[in-house]
Amino acid sequence: MTEGRRERKKQRxxxxxxxxxxxxxxxxxxxxTTVAEIAEAADVSTRTFFLHFPTKEDVLLANAEWRFDLGVQAIAERKAGESVADVLRRAAQEMITDAWQTDLPDGLAALRAxxxxxxxxxxxxxxxxxxxGQAVLIDAVHQSFSDQLPVIDAAALVGxxxxxxxxxxxVSLQRGDGPDDVRAAMSRALELALGTREIGTGLG
Structure with missing residues (x-):
């Protein structure tokens, strides 16, 4: 089995x-719910479950590490002339889109909430x-803008x-919003945090 096929099987x-x-x-x-029941429902062994998740709590936290990796990659791909806000927006939108494509459609995010x-x-x-994840993103932002952004400022912005x-x-998930509305809520919050959207406009 090639590496690509093996990885696809692992992801499935x-x-x-x-x-x-x-x-x-x-x-x-x-x-x-027991781990054995989850494994049986997925038609795999309990041992296979533990190859993917240390505990059943970790199933609900799936994709977190990957999502932060996406953010770090976006920061590393900073383009000439991009400001800190530009880079943070692009990194955050990559992470929001990934959540919209994975955790939101399959109910994982709503259940977790x-x-x-x-x-x-x-x-x-x-x-x-x-x-x-926050520490990793802070370091990535600080390294990318080390000539102009003190680490405390990077920490404040990322946080x-x-x-x-x-x-x-x-909040959006707990009130029962669908995936598109949750994505819009996160994007709106991003712009508020970056100071590019006025508070109180477009309230849902």
Missing amino acids: TRQALIEAAVELFEAKGFQD RLIATVPALQAGLAQRLLT GVLGAINAAAL
């Missing part, structure tokens, strides 16, 4: 596990991933953007 298995987990969490509840208030392990896992996007997504 991972997606099958995510879809099975979401369906079972919705039907039985998060606490009452509902469970975040009641599952301490999920809260801890999400916080850890956000902090790790403001991520905080705004995540807060808007959470």
Whole structure:
């Protein structure tokens, strides 16, 4: 099997596990669903489950690392003449689009938003991933603009953007918005954080 085929098979298995987990969490509840049941529903072994996810909480946090990698890549591809705001906007939009294409359509983001208030392990896992990803993005922005942007300023800008996007997504998901509306809420929050949109305009 070629490397490309192997990777595609791996991604199909991972997606099958995510879809099975979401369906079972919705039907039985998060606490009452076991890893063995998720694996069986995805037609794989429990061992295969653990090759993809350390715990069942990690299924709900799938794609986080990849999403931050997309942001870092976008920052690394800074074009001549781009401002810090330009680069941050492009990086954030890459991350928002990925969420819209993955977590939002399959119900993963909505389920995560509902469970975040009641599952301490999920809260801890999400916080850890956000902090790790934020640190990586801060370093990427600082390195890209090291001649003009102190690291504290980079931290404030990245923290403001991520905080705004995540807060808007959470509220939008918790009120039952669909994928397109959640994406619009995140994009609007991004522009508010960058100071390019007036507060209170276009309220949903």
